[in-house]
Each structure stands twice: as structure tokens, then as C-alpha cells.
Amino acid sequence: xxxxxxxxxxxxxxxxxxxxxxxxxxxxxxxxxxxxxxxxxxxxxxxxxxxxxxxxxxxxxxxxxxxxxxxxxxxxxxxxxxxxxxxxxxxxxxxxxxxxxxxxxxxxxxxxxxxxxxxxxxxxxxxxxxxxxxxxxxxxxxxxxxxxxxxxxxxxxxxxxxxxxxxxxxxxxxxxxxxxxxxxxxxxxxxxxxxxxxxxxxxxxxxxxxxxxxxxxxxxxxx
Amino acid sequence: xxxxxxxxxxxxxxxxxxxxxxxxxxxxxxxxxxxxxxxxxxxxxxxxxxxxxxxxxxxxxxxxxxxxxxxxxxxxxxxxxxxxxxxxxxxxxxxxxxxxxxxxxxxxxxxxxxxxxxxxxxxxxxxxxxxxxxxxxxxxxxxxxxxxxxxxxxxxxxxxxxxxxxxxxxxxxxxxxxxxxxxxxxxxxxxxxxxxxxxxxxxxxxxxxxxxxxxxxxxxxxxxxxxxxxxxxxxxxxxxxxxxxxxxxxxxxxxxxxxxxxxxxxxxxxxxxxxxxxxxxxxxxxxxxxxxxxxxxxxxxxxxxxxxxxxxxxxxxxxxxxxxxxxxxxxxxxxxxxxxxxxxxxxxxxxxxxxx
Numbered sequence: 036x037x038x039x040x041x042x043x044x045x046x047x048x049x050x051x052x053x054x055x056x057x058x059x060x061x062x063x064x065x066x067x068x069x070x071x072x073x074x075x076x077x078x079x080x081x082x083x084x085x086x087x088x089x090x091x092x093x094x095x096x097x098x099x100x101x102x103x104x105x106x107x108x109x110x111x112x113x114x115x116x117x118x119x120x121x122x123x124x125x126x127x128x129x130x131x132x133x134x135x136x137x138x139x140x141x142x143x144x145x146x147x148x149x150x151x152x153x154x155x156x157x158x159x160x161x162x163x164x165x166x167x168x169x170x171x172x173x174x175x176x177x178x179x180x181x182x183x184x185x186x187x188x189x190x191x192x193x194x195x196x197x198x199x200x201x202x203x204x205x206x207x208x209x210x211x212x213x214x215x216x217x218x219x220x221x222x223x224x225x226x227x228x229x230x231x232x233x234x235x236x237x238x239x240x241x242x243x244x245x246x247x248x249x250x251x252x253x254x255x256x257x258x
Numbered sequence: 259x260x261x262x263x264x265x266x267x268x269x270x271x272x273x274x275x276x277x278x279x280x281x282x283x284x285x286x287x288x289x290x291x292x293x294x295x296x297x298x299x300x301x302x303x304x305x306x307x308x309x310x311x312x313x314x315x316x317x318x319x320x321x322x323x324x325x326x327x328x329x330x331x332x333x334x335x336x337x338x339x340x341x342x343x344x345x346x347x348x349x350x351x352x353x354x355x356x357x358x359x360x361x362x363x364x365x366x367x368x369x370x371x372x373x374x375x376x377x378x379x380x381x382x383x384x385x386x387x388x389x390x391x392x393x394x395x396x397x398x399x400x401x402x403x404x405x406x407x408x409x410x411x412x413x414x415x416x417x418x419x420x421x422x423x424x425x426x427x428x429x430x431x432x433x434x435x436x437x438x439x440x441x442x443x444x445x446x447x448x449x450x451x452x453x454x455x456x457x458x459x460x461x462x463x464x465x466x467x468x469x470x471x472x473x474x475x476x477x478x479x480x481x482x483x484x485x486x487x488x489x490x491x492x493x494x495x496x497x498x499x500x501x502x503x504x505x506x507x508x509x510x511x512x513x514x515x516x517x518x519x520x521x522x523x524x525x526x527x528x529x530x531x532x533x534x535x536x537x538x539x540x541x542x543x544x545x546x547x548x549x550x551x552x553x554x555x556x557x558x559x560x561x562x563x564x565x566x567x568x569x570x571x572x573x574x575x576x577x578x579x580x581x582x583x584x585x586x587x588x589x590x591x592x593x594x595x596x597x598x599x600x601x602x603x604x605x606x607x608x609x610x611x612x613x614x
Contacts, residue, residue, distance in 0.1 A: 047265060047292075048263055048264075048265055048434045078432075079288050079289050079372050079428070079432060080289065080373075080374075080428065080429065080432040080433070081432060081433065157263065159261070159262055159263045159436070160262070160263050161262050161264065161272075164262075192263070193261055193262075193263050193436035194263065194434060194435060194436060196261065196436040249429070249433060249514075249517075250429075250514070250517075250518050250595045250596075250597065250598075251514070251517040251518045251520065251521040251598060252521075253521075253597060253598065
């Protein structure tokens with residue numbers, strides 16, 4: 036994907052942040068100078084700002100919303116750097132239409148920039164369990180962002196409990212969603228461990244490493 | 259039924275609806291806002307009523323009123339908001355009304371911060387407001403348990419006519435896990451013949467009250483409450499043991515901290531150290547006897563209490579052990595979270611050995 040700016044939106048729990056972090060790392064590993072902006076000002080925990088150190092180690096520049104775990108996160112004016120020429124930018128946007136509202140402020144500049152607005156969909160989330168329900172969220176996100184979604188990221192998962200069957204079932208529903216909305220599937224995101232168990236013909240499989248770990252999932256370091 | 263991915267707060271809210279709760283009164287505070295958000299959207303679909311009150315004190319008094327009418331009712335908040343509700347909770351306990359109170363704990367004291375914490379243990383297990391009373395306290399460690407316990411909390415509240423607290427740290431509220439919806443085991447619930455739901459001219463008035471001007475009357479009510487608490491202590495204690503049978507190091511932890519301790523147990527076992535975990539599931543009634551017996555095994559060299567606080571449950575651990583085993587502590591206040599490795603290090607210190 037050659038777009039300068041990739042914007043990642045979706046419903047809470049769709050896996051937006053995990054995808055945005057993985058995408059930024061993938062771009063960096065291709066040798067691009069990547070800047071990831073955490074624009075999530077609705078979620079108090081599990082935001083990309085928590086993974087700043089790992090991202091910087093991969094060569095990704097990270098722009099935080101102010102204050103880390105703050106009760107009142109605010110958009111950092113440094114986000115404007117994403118609109119400068121020759122920047123490969125990834126915007127990690129907060130969940131739901133409420134989280135996407137932050138894009139409205141940048142909508143005019145985004146429209147002038149070569150961009151891709153992605154909507155991440157997880158059909159294992161009860162509020163987006165069917166293509167119809169998922170489209171309702173997608174359209175509300177578009178209204179709130181004042182921008183059109185240009186690509187779907189299919190990311191049906193159950194955190195650590197995801198099976199190949201979940202991904203295949205979700206891929207079928209994602210195809211329906213693409214059909215009814217006319218928005219193409221850009222990626223099928225799936226845990227790297229499932230890569231050789233799943234064969235999907237439409238859209239590019241995108242292997243995900245899990246960065247957003249819970250404290251008990253972090254293996255104690257070997258000395 | 260297929261598994262679904264639920265955020266903790268949403269699961270608690272949906273569990274309340276599934277348990278027949280149709281009334282919610284609350285006031286927003288992070289990290290539990292998805293509970294009122296979800297209920298404001300979905301309670302009306304079930305003919306229920308959501309009110310965002312002008313304050314936490316107003317909200318808990320609305321709970322008091324709705325509970326008095328016999329309705330299933332819930333409120334939720336996070337630490338400072340729960341502090342504000344304590345006046346209402348002691349009234350509800352004294353008036354013997356069923357209600358469910360969810361506390362997604364955050365860093366304290368004072369306004370503290372929005373990070374996960376377990377520093378409201380004293381408040382939850384010692385009543386929290388004035389007078390001699392207790393609330394049943396259920397401590398989920400997973401989103402599945404958050405969904406199960408919230409449903410069951412309504413049955414326990416109705417069965418004993420007492421407020422029940424679901425006590426979790428903010429992480430349970432915010433994280434996502436796969437769950438299956440299932441019903442709690444059935445209890446024969448008594449009729450709500452005490453409710454102020456209209457006499458229809460056919461029975462004497464029911465009165466909901468927590469004022470006993472005459473000291474003798476107040477003593478009678480206190481004795482009655484105490485007998486109920488004794489019954490609850492007899493029948494409702496819950497806990498879980500993990501690799502505790504042959505343990506030389508026994509961790510005691512609840513909620514998400516128990517999952518960090520579990521990771522430490524597995525790491526220690528891999529290194530050849532026999533570690534185990536005792537997890538209180540009900541914090542009140544505390545599994546005092548079970549913990550005493552678990553730690554009494556002669557192989558247990560030391561007990562390590564782990565909390566997201568400066569040490570509160572450790573008092574109950576020490577009461578249970580009555581000096582039989584040394585008790586060590588790992589914990590942090592103000593929303594910080596220990597890594598499994600810190601628990602591993604403490605285990606080696608307790609054994610007087612150098613670890614890996």
C-alpha cells in the first residue's frame with residue numbers, strides 16, 4: 036500500500052490498536068519512515084501509547100495523546116506532522132463513532148492528503164456480529180469522522196482463544212459486508228500462529244503479533 | 259452457544275439485564291463508564307429505566323427506593339464514587355433490601371487516578387459505611403466470572419435481602435475476553451412480601467426503615483443482621499486453589515492479581531520451585547478456614563500475599579493463618595501493577611535462595 040496516511044477506525048474491541056501497531060511495524064520493516072499517532076481519546080487503557088518503547092525500538096516514531104493514562108486525554112498538536120510531505124503516517128483512532136469524532140477536525144486536511152481510511156471489523160463482537168450490524172457502525176463512524184471508509188480490515192478474533200474456524204467464518208461475513216457496502220477488503224488480519232492454517236482468497240492476509248498484552252501474559256524475563 | 263468477545267464493563271451490564279435487572283441509577287466515572295453507557299442504550303429495549311442521577315448520593319438513594327419496591331436494581335461506579343455511595347449502602351443494609359453495587363476500582367486515595375487498583379478492599383469487606391453491617395463481596399478474575407457473578411449477585415441479594423458488591427479492578431472493566439452466556443445455579447428465592455409495592459387495600463402497610471430510635475429495638479435489628487451474616491459466612495464462602503496441594507510457596511491473591519500470581523506459579527514450577535495459589539473468590543465472607551487448612555500443609559514454607567494496594571487483604575490472611583506461617587507481601591498502591599517476575603523474585607527471597 037503506497038498511501039501516505041493510513042487511518043484506522045472501528046468498533047471497540049475490533050482490534051484497531053493491535054492492527055495499527057502491527058501495520059506501523061510492518062511499514063517500518065519495509066524501510067519506510069513511519070509515524071504512528073495515538074488519537075484514542077475515549078479509551079482509558081490498552082492504547083498504543085502503552086507500547087511506545089517497543090514501537091520506537093522498531094524505528095516507529097510515536098505521537099502520544101497527552102498524558103498517557105490520563106483521565107482527560109487531549110489530541111497532541113504534533114499530529115499535524117502527519118500532513119507534512121514524505122511522512123508515512125498511521126493514525127490509531129479511538130473506538131466507535133465517539134472515538135472517530137476526533138477525525139472531524141482533520142477531515143479537510145485528510146481529504147487533501149493521499150489516504151486510506153480503514154474500518155476494522157470483528158464479527159465475534161456482539162454489537163457487530165452480522166454484516167448489517169457492522170455496516171451500521173461503519174456508517175456512523177463515517178458520519179462522525181466526516182470521511183468515507185475506503186477499505187475494510189477483517190479481524191474476527193477472540194483474543195487468545197481465536198481458532199482458524201473463527202477467521203474463516205468471519206472472512207465469509209466480511210465478503211458479504213464488502214458486497215453490500217461496495218468497500219473492498221484490504222486485509223484479513225490474523226494471529227501469526229494461524230497463518231498456515233487459513234487460506235483466504237480475497238484480500239491480503241496480514242499476520243499480527245500481539246503487542247497489547249495483559250500483565251499476566253508477559254513472560255517473566257530470563258536472566 | 260458460541261463464544262463472543264466482550265469488554266468487562268459491557269458484560270457486567272448485559273449480565274444485569276439477563277438477571278432481570280430493569281433499573282439502573284448511576285453517575286459517570288472512569289474506568290466503568292461502559293456500564294452506564296450500555297445500560298442507557300439497552301435497558302429501554304427491555305422496558306427498563308436508566309437514570310443518570312445528579313450525583314452518586316442521589317443515585318444510591320434511587321437504588322434504595324427501587325429496591326424497597328421489590329425491583330431488581332443496580333448501580334455501578336469506581337472508587338471515589340463508591341465512597342460517596344456509602345451512606346446509601348448502610349441504609350440499604352440496615353433496611354434489609356437487595357441491591358447490586360459494582361465497583362471497578364481505580365487508584366486512590368482521594369481522586370487518585372484511573373489505573374486499575376484493589377485498594378477498596380477494606381471499604382468493601384468491612385461494610386464501608388457506618389454501623390455493624392457487611393456486604394457480600396464477589397471478586398471476578400475473568401470477564402466470564404464478571405458475567406456469571408453479576409447475574410448471581412442478584413440472586414444472592416434477593417435470597418438474603420442484602421446488598422451485594424461485585425468488586426473488580428479497572429482492568430476487568432476495560433479488558434476484552436471470550437465468554438459464553440450461562441445462567442447461575444438456581445436458588446429458591448423467597449417472595450418479596452416485604453416490598454412497598456402497593457397494598458391494594460388487602461394487607462397492612464409495609465414500611466422500609468433504617469431508623470430505630472429505641473436502643474432496644476436497634477439492638478434487636480443488629481442481632482438479626484448478625485444472624486444473617488453468620489448464615490452467609492456458613493454457606494457462601496468461595497475460593498479456588500491452583501497447584502496448592504504440594505506447594506512450598508503459597509501465593510494469596512484475588513481478581514486480576516491472581517492471574518499475575520498464576521503466571522508466577524507456572525514460571526516457578528518450570529524452574530523446579532513448588533509454588534501454588536489460593537484465590538479468595540468471595541472477599542466477604544473471607545475463606546478463612548479454607549486458607550488456614552491450605553497453608554497448614556507442612557510443605558508450605560511461606561505465604562505471599564499479593565494485592566494492587568499497600569496491603570489490605572493481608573489482614574484477613576494473617577487472621578486466617580493466626581501466626582502459623584510467615585506472611586510476606588508484594589503490592590503497590592496508586593494504580594501500579596506488579597509483573598510476574600517480581601512475585602518470582604519474592605518467592606526466592608522467602609525461600610532464602612537465589613532465583614533465576
